[in-house]
Amino acid sequence: MESIKLRVPATTANVGPGFDIFAVSLKNLFDEIEIKKSQKEGISLHVSYPDDNYAIPVEIEKNTAGIAAKNLMNLFDIKNGLIINIKKDILPGSGLGTSGASAIGAVYRIRKLYSLGLSASKMIEIASQAEVITGGSPHADNVAGSLLGGFVLIKNHNPLDFIRLDVPSVPVVITGIKKSTQTTRPLIAKNYRLEDLKKQITAASQLVIGIIKGDLELIGKAINWDIISEPARATLIPGYYTLKSDLLKANALGVNISGGGSSIFTICKEENRQIIIKMIKSHFSKVGI
Amino acid sequence: MESIKLRVPATTANVGPGFDIFAVSLKNLFDEIEIKKSQKEGISLHVSYPDDNYAIPVEIEKNTAGIAAKNLMNLFDIKNGLIINIKKDILPGSGLGTSGASAIGAVYRIRKLYSLGLSASKMIEIASQAEVITGGSPHADNVAGSLLGGFVLIKNHNPLDFIRLDVPSVPVVITGIKKSTQTTRPLIAKNYRLEDLKKQITAASQLVIGIIKGDLELIGKAINWDIISEPARATLIPGYYTLKSDLLKANALGVNISGGGSSIFTICKEENRQIIIKMIKSHFSKVGI
Numbered sequence: 405m406e407s408i409k410l411r412v413p414a415t416t417a418n419v420g421p422g423f424d425i426f427a428v429s430l431k432n433l434f435d436e437i438e439i440k441k442s443q444k445e446g447i448s449l450h451v452s453y454p455d456d457n458y459a460i461p462v463e464i465e466k467n468t469a470g471i472a473a474k475n476l477m478n479l480f481d482i483k484n485g486l487i488i489n490i491k492k493d494i495l496p497g498s499g500l501g502t503s504g505a506s507a508i509g510a511v512y513r514i515r516k517l518y519s520l521g522l523s524a525s526k527m528i529e530i531a532s533q534a535e536v537i538t539g540g541s542p543h544a545d546n547v548a549g550s551l552l553g554g555f556v557l558i559k560n561h562n563p564l565d566f567i568r569l570d571v572p573s574v575p576v577v578i579t580g581i582k583k584s585t586q587t588t589r590p591l592i593a594k595n596y597r598l599e600d601l602k603k604q605i606t607a608a609s610q611l612v613i614g615i616i617k618g619d620l621e622l623i624g625k626a627i628n629w630d631i632i633s634e635p636a637r638a639t640l641i642p643g644y645y646t647l648k649s650d651l652l653k654a655n656a657l658g659v660n661i662s663g664g665g666s667s668i669f670t671i672c673k674e675e676n677r678q679i680i681i682k683m684i685k686s687h688f689s690k691v692g693i
Numbered sequence: 694m695e696s697i698k699l700r701v702p703a704t705t706a707n708v709g710p711g712f713d714i715f716a717v718s719l720k721n722l723f724d725e726i727e728i729k730k731s732q733k734e735g736i737s738l739h740v741s742y743p744d745d746n747y748a749i750p751v752e753i754e755k756n757t758a759g760i761a762a763k764n765l766m767n768l769f770d771i772k773n774g775l776i777i778n779i780k781k782d783i784l785p786g787s788g789l790g791t792s793g794a795s796a797i798g799a800v801y802r803i804r805k806l807y808s809l810g811l812s813a814s815k816m817i818e819i820a821s822q823a824e825v826i827t828g829g830s831p832h833a834d835n836v837a838g839s840l841l842g843g844f845v846l847i848k849n850h851n852p853l854d855f856i857r858l859d860v861p862s863v864p865v866v867i868t869g870i871k872k873s874t875q876t877t878r879p880l881i882a883k884n885y886r887l888e889d890l891k892k893q894i895t896a897a898s899q900l901v902i903g904i905i906k907g908d909l910e911l912i913g914k915a916i917n918w919d920i921i922s923e924p925a926r927a928t929l930i931p932g933y934y935t936l937k938s939d940l941l942k943a944n945a946l947g948v949n950i951s952g953g954g955s956s957i958f959t960i961c962k963e964e965n966r967q968i969i970i971k972m973i974k975s976h977f978s979k980v981g982i
Contacts, residue, residue, distance in 0.1 A: 421894065422894060422898070423891060423894075424891060425891060425894060425895055425898070426898075557895065557898050557899070557902070558895075559895055559899060567899070567902055567911075569902070592887070593887070594886065594887050595884050595885065595886060595887070596884065596885050596886075596887065596890050597883065597884060597885075598881070598882070598883050598884070598885065598921065601885050601890055601893065601921070602712060602713060602714060604890065604894060605710065605711060605712075605714060605893060605894055605897045606714055606846065606847075606848055606849075608894045608897055608898050609711070609714070609715075609846050609897050609898060609900075609901045610846070610848060610856070611898075612898045612901045612902055613846070613856055613858070613901055613905070616902070616905050622856075632887065632890070
């Protein structure tokens with residue numbers, strides 16, 4: 405019986421100024437997903453994870469891999485049974501795209517298992533639908549990032565339209581922090597001042613130029629700015645702005661909050677990585693996280 | 694006596710979604726500026742133009758070339774006299790950067806005349822200061838576009854910081870329309886909805902990617918979107934949105950308003966240029982412009 409383990413990368417969405425629009429995939433952090441055909445009807449789902457921080461629903465209707473798998477099987481009218489095994493390494497509820505990784509991993513794997521003719525766009529669409537359960541709406545940023553790698557700009561959700569860019573090698577420090585069960589989306593402001601909007605457009609443009617040109621400092625400065633997600637998500641991270649300011653003083657190039665929070669991602673030069681890791685550890689041991 | 698005529702290109706600022714931030718220079722539309730040392734003290738300014746539409750103040754304090762020249766001479770404590778001759782081709786008051794072209798042209802020419810050690814940034818800064826008289830604040834987009842050519846992103850005004858990109862060859866139709874003396878800046882909204890902001894960021898990012906990749910269709914779609922300047926400036930162009938919609942149906946790739954208005958710039962494929970010119974002429978002859 406065919407069974408290949410698939411590694412699905414973590415992603416950081418927003419990437420500073422690109423709320424709901426930008427995502428990048430992370431190189432050394434991923435979940436594993438294995439999907440096999442089963443004689444038994446229906447889908448059975450098993451999730452393993454390194455520690456108690458990782459409790460994840462295994463009911464098909466509550467798990468993004470389960471939902472995506474079921475929708476895909478229905479779409480192609482496939483009646484066979486499936487066994488889905490997920491090995492989590494990406495901390496759930498931390499804004500690193502683990503639910504998206506599970507959803508797109510399942511779709512990608514089932515497509516292969518049944519040789520389904522599905523475009524990347526269609527795969528992203530199906531996986532996005534499964535994301536409704538976590539984000540309240542079908543967001544494509546994380547799933548597109550996981551599937552395509554590199555940097556993704558979601559131009560439109562319906563119909564799905566995106567641009568993918570290669571990303572230069574960027575040293576990143578990701579601090580996996582689980583947010584409370586409280587979703588922070590309602591904290592996001594609905595209205596913005598012209599002056600802030602101009603800065604957000606500038607930062608987003610800068611980020612894209614930095615990525616295409618491989619300019620680390622430009623990327624860093626660009627990801628530092630966000631008026632949409634960061635102010636809302638920072639409320640759940642003790643001492644976030646103090647830590648950010650300290651990290652920038654210690655030559656971090658850019659600091660912001662990953663996706664829906666509360667993980668912090670930091671871009672730096674390779675030679676500064678260790679000191680930055682140390683500072684972050686020290687900060688969170690002080691504030692008791 | 695040294696005297697070289699300098700051609701200073703017209704520019705279109707905003708370029709769709711980049712209000713006060715983006716500008717591109719135009720290839721086949723420019724003013725000429727000639728600056729000579731004079732035995733007579735002070736600055737004398739002469740402006741010639743093709744027709745009565747072009748009345749421009751020749752008082753030093755009211756003309757951007759005059760202001761920039763005076764400031765620059767003061768800065769370097771040069772007491773000599775100057776004769777400035779400007780031959781306008783760019784329609785003033787039409788949003789095509791003619792005041793910026795005059796200002797930066799003067800600065801560039803005087804720098805050469807006196808071998809002043811001025812960086813591009815410093816030249817842009819001095820010329821921007823002269824722009825206060827037209828825009829009410831020192832805006833650098835047009836002057837930077839005129840000086841540097843290609844596409845310019847103004848990252849910051851004080852201190853001045855910008856990025857310049859090469860621009861692929863893009864067929865453009867510019868319809869020079871003079872706006873009334875009324876400035877439209879006060880019509881620009883001060884607050885924006887989150888959903889519109891996201892679209893503006895998307896369009897700006899798309900534009901930058903389109904320019905770097907030389908993707909004409911991406912550029913066109915990107916410049917079509919603007920929630921800041923276009924709604925305000927469209928109020929002064931009779932039938933603007935009808936014309937825009939008609940042009941897009943006739944395969945124009947993108948249509949928007951240039952700078953502070955009221956000129957319209959249209960991006961198209963070369964083979965559609967003639968039909969687009971015909972449609973615009975027909976529209977404005979109907980509405981009586």
